[in-house]
Amino acid sequence: MTDQELLAYTQAWSLAAFQRPFRHQIYFNRRLKTTGGRYHLSDHHIDINPLMLEEFDLANLKRVVLHELCHYHLHLTGRGYQHRDQDFKQLLAAVGGARYAPRTSQRRRVQAQQRYCYQCQACGIRYWRKRRVNLARYRCGRCRGRLILKKIEKTSR
Ligand SMILES: [Zn+2]
Ligand SMILES: [Zn+2]
Structure with a gap:
């Protein structure tokens, strides 16, 4: 068209x-x-x-x-x-x-290139994930502290 x-x-x-x-x-x-x-x-x-x-x-x-x-x-x-x-x-x-x-x-391609950065509010360790994490369910693997979403970043091609 x-x-x-x-x-x-x-x-x-x-x-x-x-x-x-x-x-x-x-x-x-x-x-x-x-x-x-x-x-x-x-x-x-x-x-x-x-x-x-x-x-x-x-x-x-x-x-x-x-x-x-x-x-x-x-x-x-x-x-x-x-x-x-x-x-x-x-x-x-x-x-x-x-x-x-x-x-x-x-x-879909744009979303596939995203990464999510989570940070533990207790010990400060950062986690990078390709998918969104359910913050009500997941805790820090090291200290069981609460995680917060720090940023969403597009990975380079
Ligand atoms: Zn509109
Ligand atoms: Zn922690």
């Missing part, structure tokens, strides 16, 4: 779901890795992760575009356009937009 076709779909979906025109630009942006799309407050354009179509289908692309259009229309009409706002939650549910973008192969 070209950017031009994406724009035509978006204009049609905007009118059908919001009864308002989409008057700005929308592009596929391959640099988006962990998100489905992004609405830009500065110039009102929308970026869409092309994997939303390539690894899924048109119905999924539509749900992701509807999500970004909720940000777009709420922002332009001066209402709560952020995820935590009631306006956003209600409008998203009303138009059937995606709450979360589905997990892509790229996102």
Whole structure:
């Protein structure tokens, strides 16, 4: 699908779901890795992760575009356009937009490169783990002290 076709779909979906025109630009942006799309407050354009179509289908692309259009229309009409706002939650549910973008192969790759650093609050020893640890269950192997998550780090390729 070209950017031009994406724009035509978006204009049609905007009118059908919001009864308002989409008057700005929308592009596929391959640099988006962990998100489905992004609405830009500065110039009102929308970026869409092309994997939303390539690894899924048109119905999924539509749900992701509807999500970004909720940000777009709420922002332009001066209402709560952020995820935590009631306006956003209600409008998203009303138009059937995606709450979360589905997990892509790229996102799995990004997650596979993460490491979590835990530190014992009692003795200070650090542990590196590839997976998240349930801090309610796991204690320090040396002194049984409580662990805290120190940082999440992306390992180099
Ligand atoms: Zn969003
Ligand atoms: Zn310890």
